[in-house]
Amino acid sequence: MCQALTRLVPYLVILVLALPFRAVSQEPIAIGLLLPDLSHTKVISAAELAIDRANAAGGYMNREFKLVIRTAEGFWGAGSKESVSLVYEDQVRAIIGSLDGRNGHLAEQVATKSHLTYIETYATEPTLSQAFVPWFVRVVPNDNQQSLTILKQIAKEGGGKIGILSKETYDTRYAVKSLTKAAAGETGMPPLILDLDTTSNIQDDVLEKILGNNINHLVIPLDALYLKDLIKTLGKEKPELKIYGTLHFSIGLENRKDAWDSYEGIYMVSPHLDRDKYSALPNSQSAYMYDAVNLVINAIEQVGTEREAITDYISKSDYSKGVTGSISFDELGNRQGASTLIRIQNGVPQLINPLN
Structure with a gap:
């Protein structure tokens, strides 16, 4: 019996190798989106466009990217609660906000405590970047x-x-x-x-x-x-x-x-x-969001999914492929260059x- 099984092993190996290869499914890489409410459809579409294009190109190490969207609508402080959920429940690699200055501060505080990148695409209020933390950057001029x-x-x-x-x-x-x-x-x-x-x-x-x-x-x-x-x-x-x-x-x-x-x-x-070239991005706000999502995707492609590595890379990099222009940040997280x-x-x- 043992000799018969031994003779069958080479044939079983060949049979297994001949089977079509299927990649092992892995958890998607989550990127958080924090919005005032869900009426901002153009901003959401821009973020989804960046995600879809990255996934069509193969994602990252056989893993797809996905958006997790939460909103700051409702009672005062909801933005802080939803930011916490993005960090600890949804396990996002970075949070991208399109918020006013007051809610932006709440999201920034959560990002700082959790050492997670927070990218702002709408709020221009200057004190957001005066906390002197590496986890906050913004792609809009203050x-x-x-x-x-x-x-x-x-x-x-x-x-x-x-x-x-x-x-x-x-x-x-x-x-x-x-x-x-x-x-x-x-x-x-x-x-x-x-x-x-x-x-x-x-x-x-x-x-x-x-x-x-x-x-x-x-x-x-x-x-x-x-x-x-x-x-x-x-x-x-x-x-x-x-x-x-x-x-x-x-x-x-x-x-x-x-x-x-x-x-x-x-x-x-x-x-x-x-x-004409970027007709899928109908306005400035959607263009800034598209750039922010691509910043995170590019960082992950370069340094992996570890949160602090992503923060370090984004804060020091010069991203030349932005549809709103080249993107780099000063030591406070403000976008460099004149508006x-x-x-x-x-x-x-x-x-x-x-x-x-």
Whole structure:
């Protein structure tokens, strides 16, 4: 009997080797997405596009990537609870947020305690990067960077009196603070802060102050639907007025699909996207998300799935394949390089060359 089995062994080995090879299924590599709510479909689609393309290319060491999406909606502090769930329950390798500044701080605190990379793709509030921790980076320019870009363009336009629209929200307060400090530093005089009436779509009081105070440059560090009518009226009443929008202003226009020609002549902070080449990314916010997911995937492909290795690689690397431009970070996690400015000319966004 034993001799018979011994004679069969070579044939059994050949038979096994002849069977079709199937890779051993392994757990996917989870990347966390933290959003205000699930209505941000374009942002979700951009993240899924990056994941799908990475998986189509083979994933990482026979493992696919997957998104785990949680939201910060609901009671105050929900963002912190959901961040904890992403870290310990979902075992994500990194968290990517598209949050306002207040919720961004909560997610950052969780990432810091767990030594997990947190990448912000929307919040521009400067204090997010003042915790001096390596686990936080952002792919969008912060308020201070945007303010300097806008002030440089104002100087090129001959300078003059500056007005800044404002309203009582967390992110807007920080943006106004950054712009006020930059304006005072560049011009030697404080700008005029113009508080919007958020209870009304009619901004007659603000319009009167702009027209009556000899303002040469108006900066809009926020988005609101009623601003369109104000801008239209200013174009008729004061056509020589130069208007500038921050990144959140330009993202708001894109999300509402407002026609560019309604904002003719306005300068805006925005990444310069090749919209024909990247037609699957319909706006700036989705482009920033696409880049952030690819940052994490690229880091994993280079150094593996260990969380601290991913953080170390991202914080020190120079990623040249970003659709919003080359991406690298300073020691505080801010994206390096000046924020880019576009201007609407003949109904088309045109890049303003910073060297001109």
